[in-house]
Amino acid sequence: MTVKIKKKAAETGLRRIVEEMSGVDLSLCYQCKKCTSGCPVAKLSQSPPSEIVRRLQLGAGDELLENEHIWLCLTCETCYSRCPMQINIAAVMDALRALALARNASLPKGNAPAFNRAFLNTVKTYGRSYDLSAIAQYKLGGGNLIQDIGKFPAMLKKGKIAVLPPSGADKQTVKQIFNKAQQTKGSGR
Numbered sequence: 001m002t003v004k005i006k007k008k009a010a011e012t013g014l015r016r017i018v019e020e021m022s023g024v025d026l027s028l029c030y031q032c033k034k035c036t037s038g039c040p041v042a043k044l045s046q047s048p049p050s051e052i053v054r055r056l057q058l059g060a061g062d063e064l065l066e067n068e069h070i071w072l073c074l075t076c077e078t079c080y081s082r083c084p085m086q087i088n089i090a091a092v093m094d095a096l097r098a099l100a101l102a103r104n105a106s107l108p109k110g111n112a113p114a115f116n117r118a119f120l121n122t123v124k125t126y127g128r129s130y131d132l133s134a135i136a137q138y139k140l141g142g143g144n145l146i147q148d149i150g151k152f153p154a155m156l157k158k159g160k161i162a163v164l165p166p167s168g169a170d171k172q173t174v175k176q177i178f179n180k181a182q183q184t185k186g187s188g189r
């Protein structure tokens with residue numbers, strides 16, 4: 001059966017606000033799927049990046065904010081580097097995550113949203129990522145503070161984790177970015 005999609009219907013849903021937030025023109029995507037074939041988490045997801053873009057093109061609404069892929073996305077930008085149309089899907093995922101939080105969408109089961117929150121909290125506090133603090137907040141949030149603690153000495157010895165917080169970050173600018181994001185959220189965008 002052939003499904004005809006009217007232009008008016010395709011302009012509804014989340015598409016416009018996602019385009020505005022991400023600076024991406026979703027109409028450029030012609031579904032070559034190069035993004036999906038390079039995405040490291042596509043196989044874990046029921047909706048790989050090309051499908052998320054397609055669904056936005058077809059007028060997907062808030063139900064897309066409950067999609068697990070937006071929380072599985074690592075922001076690695078492999079999709080962006082492979083896309084022949086230079087569509088920044090990582091920015092699209094950022095926009096979808098921000099909208100999911102702003103609109104209180106049901107978050108998927110699993111730890112990705114909690115990890116995301118812990119990571120952003122440390123960036124907000126220290127101006128840069130600080131693994132030790134992010135891990136502590138993440139584990140504390142799940143009531144498992146001492147889980148994996150046995151791995152800590154080996155990671156320390158191999159220089160995989162720093163004890164001291166990062167220095168030299170422009171905390172003031174980072175704080176302004178977070179404040180601006182908070183205002184955007186408060187304005188309902």
Ligand code: SF4
Nearest residue numbers: 029031032033035083
């Ligand atoms: S690589 Fe680009 S054009 Fe191809 S499906 Fe992905 S977003 Fe669309």
Ligand code: SF4
Nearest residue numbers: 039073074076077079
């Ligand atoms: S940025 Fe996200 S969607 Fe794109 S390739 Fe990386 S994990 Fe996949």
